[in-house]
Amino acid sequence: MASKVKKPKKTIWKFGLDLTHPVEDGIFDSGSFEQFLREKVKVNGKTGNLGNVVHIERFKNKITVISEKQFSKRYLKYLTKKYLKKNSLRDWLRVVASDKETYELRYFQISQDEDGSEPED
Numbered sequence: 001m002a003s004k005v006k007k008p009k010k011t012i013w014k015f016g017l018d019l020t021h022p023v024e025d026g027i028f029d030s031g032s033f034e035q036f037l038r039e040k041v042k043v044n045g046k047t048g049n050l051g052n053v054v055h056i057e058r059f060k061n062k063i064t065v066i067s068e069k070q071f072s073k074r075y076l077k078y079l080t081k082k083y084l085k086k087n088s089l090r091d092w093l094r095v096v097a098s099d100k101e102t103y104e105l106r107y108f109q110i111s112q113d114e115d116g117s118e119p120e121d
Helices: 020-025 030-040 073-086
Strands: 013-018 054-059 062-067 093-099 102-107
Touching: 013 073, 020 102, 030 054, 030 062, 030 073, 073 093, 073 102
Parallel strands: 013 102
Antiparallel strands: 013 062, 054 062, 093 102
């Protein structure tokens, strides 16, 4: 009787970045951000070594990172924040998880209370 050998199930990590609001406002360039990710993502401890393991795709205002090797969503957030800091956008934009597999760039909510309308008792 031949024994069945189970192949390990190939897991794929897929994460997305939604850049809709800043791109529509014209303060964020998704093309240069995609190029930044291609240059900075590390595979086996080396940058620029994506090969066939990590795929970065851009479709309009969304960037998708698909990896066949273990890839951390937190690492994607780290690289996004690094790009924002490099382009002096870190003061206006923040990276927020919109669901389990997606990050979204949002503006900081700054209240406009300049007249001091808070009641003081």
